[in-house]
Amino acid sequence: MKILILGGGQVGSSVAQNLATSKSNDITVVDTNDDVLKKLRDRLDIQTVEGNAALPSVLEQAGAKDTDLLLALTREDSINLAASKIAADIFNIPTCITRIRASDYLEYKEGSALTSFSVDESICPEQLVTDHLYQLFEHPGSLQVLSFADGKAQMVAVSARLGGKLIGKPIKEIRNDLPEGVDGNICAIYRNNRLITPEGDTVIIEGDEVFIIGAKDHIPLLLDEVRHSERKARKVIVAGGGNIGFRLASRLEHHFDVKVIENRQTRAEWLSENLNDSLVLLGSSTDETLLKQENIDETDVFCAVTNDDENNIMSALLAKRYGAKRVMALINRSSYVSLIEGNSIDIVISPHMATIGSILAYIRRGDIEGVYPLRHGSAEIMEAIIHGNKDTSKLIGRSIEDIALPKGCYINAIIRNEQVLIAHHDLVLEDNDHVIFFVSRNTAVKELEKLIQVKLGFF
Numbered sequence: 319m320k321i322l323i324l325g326g327g328q329v330g331s332s333v334a335q336n337l338a339t340s341k342s343n344d345i346t347v348v349d350t351n352d353d354v355l356k357k358l359r360d361r362l363d364i365q366t367v368e369g370n371a372a373l374p375s376v377l378e379q380a381g382a383k384d385t386d387l388l389l390a391l392t393r394e395d396s397i398n399l400a401a402s403k404i405a406a407d408i409f410n411i412p413t414c415i416t417r418i419r420a421s422d423y424l425e426y427k428e429g430s431a432l433t434s435f436s437v438d439e440s441i442c443p444e445q446l447v448t449d450h451l452y453q454l455f456e457h458p459g460s461l462q463v464l465s466f467a468d469g470k471a472q473m474v475a476v477s478a479r480l481g482g483k484l485i486g487k488p489i490k491e492i493r494n495d496l497p498e499g500v501d502g503n504i505c506a507i508y509r510n511n512r513l514i515t516p517e518g519d520t521v522i523i524e525g526d527e528v529f530i531i532g533a534k535d536h537i538p539l540l541l542d543e544v545r546h547s548e549r550k551a552r553k554v555i556v557a558g559g560g561n562i563g564f565r566l567a568s569r570l571e572h573h574f575d576v577k578v579i580e581n582r583q584t585r586a587e588w589l590s591e592n593l594n595d596s597l598v599l600l601g602s603s604t605d606e607t608l609l610k611q612e613n614i615d616e617t618d619v620f621c622a623v624t625n626d627d628e629n630n631i632m633s634a635l636l637a638k639r640y641g642a643k644r645v646m647a648l649i650n651r652s653s654y655v656s657l658i659e660g661n662s663i664d665i666v667i668s669p670h671m672a673t674i675g676s677i678l679a680y681i682r683r684g685d686i687e688g689v690y691p692l693r694h695g696s697a698e699i700m701e702a703i704i705h706g707n708k709d710t711s712k713l714i715g716r717s718i719e720d721i722a723l724p725k726g727c728y729i730n731a732i733i734r735n736e737q738v739l740i741a742h743h744d745l746v747l748e749d750n751d752h753v754i755f756f757v758s759r760n761t762a763v764k765e766l767e768k769l770i771q772v773k774l775g776f777f
């Protein structure tokens with residue numbers, strides 16, 4: 319596939335790096351900053367073009383005439399929209415996926431404005447991050463929450479703690495603790511940053527990062543197996559009143575006691591007019607005096623979501639130091655993430671990883687509903703809908719134990735109609751099942767895609 323990526327920033331460069339791992343992809347990146355492009359050329363086997371991505375001549379120079387997919391990922395909506403329109407109307411690029419930051423484009427008449435710009439799919443990183451953050455509030459103490467099949471099933475990552483019923487016991491004993499009708503699956507364990515593939519005799523120890531999947535209503539019972547019940551958060555401070563801060567406060571304020579810290583007076587005034595039940599504070603989130611005045615030691619969750627990585631890191635560290643029970647920080651630089659997370663900062667949110675997952679879901683072959691990076695890209699979860707019959711599919715009509723999955727891949731759960739089925743060895747797959755795969759290595763993705771695809775005879 320020939321792919322044209324507009325924008326070499328955090329999102330564009332991360333997507334390029336992910337897609338460039340496949341030799342079958344021909345990648346070209348367009349950006350106005352030649353230094354950015356040079357770094358990409360040095361790291362990746364891709365082509366680059368310097369220039370304004372909204373200009374037809376620049377797109378032509380980048381090979382738009384024979385491009386299969388356009389990813390408009392600059393930080394400017396106007397550039398992304400103009401480039402999408404030109405790509406479709408002048409160069410006949412069949413698919414345009416466009417990054418949109420202004421919610422008005424997405425919300426006005428159910429997104430009908432985007433069709434005017436020939437946008438096939440839109441991605442709003444700010445909304446993806448907001449959704450991710452909100453799900454963390456729904457499950458206190460969780461490190462990551464993923465939803466499948468319109469929320470019927472969920473996967474939650476938590477750190478194993480003393481008090482969990484399964485700590486120090488083999489995983490197979492989970493059945494002894496769960497009420498009748500409740501089922502779940504521990505689909506991955508990370509111990510000291512090393513993946514352990516769960517088996518019946520695998521013993522969970524304190525400090526393990528455990529990924530659990532099950533029906534949404536069963537998740538609280540499943541989480542009790544690996545850690546004691548967490549008290550639901552009540553008092554929340556959101557540091558930063560930008561797009562993400564505003565969206566998050568808007569969703570939280572009906573259920574939590576929310577304060578928003580914003581250092582720009584005009585923005586703070588706008589926030590106070592547009593938020594209903596949140597208290598807006600004018601000041602810096604790195605101001606120790608302000609944090610103490612607002613009783614940071616009584617705060618359940620401090621969430622730093624400004625546009626400045628260093629500010630988010632420092633404010634989160636201060637909040638933790640002065641007594642906030644849980645702190646989260648939005649970090650764009652991938653090099654910072656592994657250094658910070660799990661130390662004084664409980665959760666690091668990486669916007670470009672959420673965006674990559676959405677883009678990969680469109681690019682992957684087969685009927686892929688979602689692709690979700692885990693542990694900042696070291697593994698991923700893929701949700702696919704399978705079609706066909708035993709003759710046209712390598713999955714349908716076969717029990718899980720009889721399917722030759724690529725090394726490093728395994729099935730965690732199946733959503734069939736309204737029912738969530740945990741992947742036991744004798745479960746037989748059927749047409750239209752939503753299948754949840756865990757993929758521990760990138761090189762296995764292509765093999766898995768081939769396995770999911772339906773033979774031509776089906777059509």
